[in-house]
Every structure is written in structure tokens, then in C-alpha cells.
Amino acid sequence: MAALSYYSTYPPILGRRASTRSSARLFYLVDAIGRLHEPTQTQLDALESSYLSTGEFLAECPEFTGQLHEVHSHGSRQLGTLVRPRDESREGFDIDLTARLIPAAMGKYEAPNGPVRLLNDLHAAVERYAKAHGLGIQRWERCVTLEYAGGMFADIAPVIDAPLQFGLYGDTLGRIPDRDKRLYELTNPRGYAKGFDKAAAISPVFTSSLAFSEALSMEKRADVVPLPDSQEVFSRLLSRLVQLLKLHRNVAFGQAIGGVDDLAPSSIFITTLAAAAYAVQAPRPHDSPLELLLDIVETLPDYFERTPLPNGGEHWMLANPSAPGENLASGMNTPARQAAFNSWHGLINKQLTDIVDAIERNAGMDVLLPKLEAAFGKRAAHAIRDEEARQRQSTTSIGRVALVSAGAAIATTARAHTFFGD
Missing domain, CATH: 3.30.460.90 (Beta Polymerase; domain 2)
Known part of the structure; x- marks a missing residue:
């Protein structure tokens, strides 16, 4: 199957039905983590x-x-x-x-x-x-x-x-x-960048986009990390998804040192799979960007070809449509690399599901932060923890308590006031 194609015969993925507020909470954290890892x-x-x-x-x-x-x-x-x-x-x-x-x-x-x-x-x-x-x-x-x-x-x-x-x-x-x-x-x-941009320009279909936008606005009012409005978030979903996958890959595989083989899938392999999956999944109705993200991650292995070999192994093929004859999976054609990719794919699915479940249960930050750190690294967890503490200190002084740990109320007003500071 050619990468970055814009049609599909793949069966639809059943929605997970996470609450709208939980969807906004996780996507808010995902976007915040992505922004924390971007260059200034x-x-x-x-x-x-x-x-x-x-x-x-x-x-x-x-x-x-x-x-x-x-x-x-x-x-x-x-x-x-x-x-x-x-x-x-x-x-x-x-x-x-x-x-x-x-x-x-x-x-x-x-x-x-x-x-x-x-x-x-x-x-x-x-x-x-x-x-x-x-x-x-x-x-x-x-x-x-x-x-x-x-x-x-x-x-x-x-x-x-x-x-x-x-x-x-x-x-x-x-x-x-x-x-x-x-x-x-x-x-x-x-040419590859043009193909990626073409995939990213596909407008995702959300059945509850208004409710999600309202929930995301509530997340923004918690001021955990400054975020753009929901329409801007929707317009760059693919880039944010690729960042998420690459960041999780970096944390999962760590740094190869001491002559140890680096089994991590390459960025070009991950990026091309994500773009192909997005091009297929985005036009299909999803309740929220979270459900789209989870469906894309779950179906990543569907977007490259696996040919059985006589020795019981597989040959993987991921064509680059912008460069005829180039196999973007050529570096994956060893048993160790293929096993590493399969394990990593299972890990990211499990960890994302665990994080969603924790948010859905209204688990506190003592539960959520270790899960975020395991998936996305110490830098992400520390930044969210530090920002939560800063916001709790600043908002308490004007009678508001920011709750950044769960899908419950994002901000509550302790008493009425007429002060609206900067």
C-alpha cells in the first residue's frame, strides 16, 4: 500500500466512548507536552x-x-x-x-x-x-x-x-x-513535505466538536499551559500526533550507548505511518481528537506491507510516494527491529489507555503524573507538576482553585468578586 494515500478499505474502529471532558483533559495534556518539547x-x-x-x-x-x-x-x-x-x-x-x-x-x-x-x-x-x-x-x-x-x-x-x-x-x-x-x-x-502537508490539510470529522471545544476551553481556563483555541489545535493534529509518537519512542527506547544496537524505529518510518493513518481515519466521524488519536495509534501497523519469508520472518515495505523505489521500512527488516517495533506499539497503546482510564476515574495527580512520566519522560511530568503548583498558588490568591489532575471541574469559584486582574 502506498504511504500517504487518501482512501481506505480498512474497517472502522469502534469508538472507546471516553467522556467529552476526559477527552479534552487528555488532549490538553498531550498538546501541552508537545509544546513543552518544541523549540522556543x-x-x-x-x-x-x-x-x-x-x-x-x-x-x-x-x-x-x-x-x-x-x-x-x-x-x-x-x-x-x-x-x-x-x-x-x-x-x-x-x-x-x-x-x-x-x-x-x-x-x-x-x-x-x-x-x-x-x-x-x-x-x-x-x-x-x-x-x-x-x-x-x-x-x-x-x-x-x-x-x-x-x-x-x-x-x-x-x-x-x-x-x-x-x-x-x-x-x-x-x-x-x-x-x-x-x-x-x-x-x-x-516532495515528502508536500505529501505530509496534503495529509495534514484533511479536515477531521468530529461528531461532538462543539462539546469538545467547550470542554477544551474549560481546560484553557485552568491555565495549566497556554494553548491556542480549539480550531488551531484541530488544524495541526497530525504534527502534534507525530510529536507524541516520536517523544514516546524516545522515552521507550532511551539513548543507545556503549555499542548497543539502536532498535528504535526511525522518525521517517513513524511519520509516514502516522500520516497514512491520519489520511484514512480523519475523514471518519470521531467523537473527539482523542478518539481520532487513539484510532491512529492503534492502526499504525496496518499501513505497511508485511511479506512472509521462507525462514519464517517477514519483509516490511513502506513505499515513499515522493521517491520511486525507496522503501522507508528498509531499516526495519531485521527480526530484532521488527520485534522492537511490535513491542513499542503494544506499549504505547497500553500506556495511552491507562492514562485515559486514570482521567476517566478522576484519579489525582499522584496517580496521573507517574503514568505521564512513564510514557513521555521526566521533563514532561516535571513541567506539568511545576505549572500546576504555580497555578494553584496564583489562583488561590483570588479565590479560585485549579484542579489539573482529573476530568472533574477544572476551576471553581470560592466566592463572588469583581476583581479581574491581568
Whole structure:
């Protein structure tokens, strides 16, 4: 099945019938956790300034004179799905950059050793930039990683433009070198972003959207974390869902250290599954964004192909419609990685269900926070705990008590007053 398709023959998922207030409570917390893991505007400005400076330097390097025409971000930065790195000791963010060369550059780099030469030229140029600015640098099979100040890492991959006049998003196709394979493979980060945006633009159908909006407004009045209005929340559900999945993946797998194999599913694999599931599930009626979110998470394994192998294993296939022939599940085709994905999928379903059940039971923060921490990490739980304490202190002074732990009343008025402060 092609990823990011916009039709389905999959059977509907039966709704879980969580109360509207509980749905608003969990979705409020999910959105708050996602926002806590996003870069600030200052960090975003620093990201942009850093990679623009790097791009200007590369464009003037003798290795790429007249050939490198643009350096741009792609991946999670472009999709709006950035989360903090798996190493919780780092405050910086990881971004992906593409150094785009004109098609004529293939004349220089098409020889049998061309892919390796291109990567060597990129490394040499980036290394000069790193030394001039006191930055760290690492080289990989397809990219060079630059470590900026503040713990931000940027993977810079060279791509030679190779546009086609046919195929989905063929006008933005390119060829990326692979050092180990010593060949070029098709890539299309801009085409992928267009497909993701197309899926995200699908309007979800909610049978009780008014009731949910009212319940979400009650959550906002608790002032746990500043949130946009419900319509803005609805308009970016897919990006928020991907953030949630990536964050849970980071917490579940932790940081691979000491030569241990990293079995975590890649971000591109998770993102593509989520977009495909959203495109199918969003047009179907759901009571609330929570029920849509749960249905998407539950059906993730339905959106890639599994082919039985003679040895009893499976070959997984997830086609990238923006780059013909690319299998986004290629990195999943080992028994250990497939078992790890299946276990992770079962874990996130169980933990989300446990959190919903706790909210539905009006459990206190002493019950809910450990569940949130287990699913989304200490940073998320600590931030919600700190914000709850701050709001309880500030709202009590004017006769209001914020109850952020359960789906009961969000705020109660102790006595009438005429003071409406800032």
C-alpha cells in the first residue's frame, strides 16, 4: 500500500466512548507536552541563523563553485514535528539540512567513485567551517554532522537535483550519495513535505466538536499551559500526533550507548505511518481528537506491507510516494527491529489507555503524573507538576482553585468578586 494515500478499505474502529471532558483533559495534556518539547522562538531563530551562515559558506567554497545553489532545512523542522533529542542532558535540537547542487554537478560526481568524492568534498568544506567557528564535526555514510553552540546538531546531506516531469512531486527529486554502497539513491525531502502537508490539510470529522471545544476551553481556563483555541489545535493534529509518537519512542527506547544496537524505529518510518493513518481515519466521524488519536495509534501497523519469508520472518515495505523505489521500512527488516517495533506499539497503546482510564476515574495527580512520566519522560511530568503548583498558588490568591489532575471541574469559584486582574 502506498504511504500517504487518501482512501481506505480498512474497517472502522469502534469508538472507546471516553467522556467529552476526559477527552479534552487528555488532549490538553498531550498538546501541552508537545509544546513543552518544541523549540522556543529564540532557538528557532538561532537554528535558522546557523544554517544560513553555513549555507553561505558552502556556496563560496571552491569545491562547489557555481554548483551549490541552496541549503535548506527538511524533515521534522519543515514538518513542524520537532521534539527534543533522546539524550535528555542536551538542550539543543537536531535538524536535517540539504545542500542542493544543480543537475550539472552530476558531470563532476558521476564517475564510479563520484558519490564518495561528493561526500569527501562536503566533509572538507564543512570541516573548514567547523574549525573557523570552533564547532564539532562527524562524518557518516550519507551526511556530515555539524555541532553548533548550544548543543544543536545539524545533519548536512548533499543532494544533486534530478527533476522528472512525471511521477508524484517529480520536480523536486534529487540524488543522494551513499558512501558504503558507492552509488546514488533517489530522495525527495521537499516532495515528502508536500505529501505530509496534503495529509495534514484533511479536515477531521468530529461528531461532538462543539462539546469538545467547550470542554477544551474549560481546560484553557485552568491555565495549566497556554494553548491556542480549539480550531488551531484541530488544524495541526497530525504534527502534534507525530510529536507524541516520536517523544514516546524516545522515552521507550532511551539513548543507545556503549555499542548497543539502536532498535528504535526511525522518525521517517513513524511519520509516514502516522500520516497514512491520519489520511484514512480523519475523514471518519470521531467523537473527539482523542478518539481520532487513539484510532491512529492503534492502526499504525496496518499501513505497511508485511511479506512472509521462507525462514519464517517477514519483509516490511513502506513505499515513499515522493521517491520511486525507496522503501522507508528498509531499516526495519531485521527480526530484532521488527520485534522492537511490535513491542513499542503494544506499549504505547497500553500506556495511552491507562492514562485515559486514570482521567476517566478522576484519579489525582499522584496517580496521573507517574503514568505521564512513564510514557513521555521526566521533563514532561516535571513541567506539568511545576505549572500546576504555580497555578494553584496564583489562583488561590483570588479565590479560585485549579484542579489539573482529573476530568472533574477544572476551576471553581470560592466566592463572588469583581476583581479581574491581568
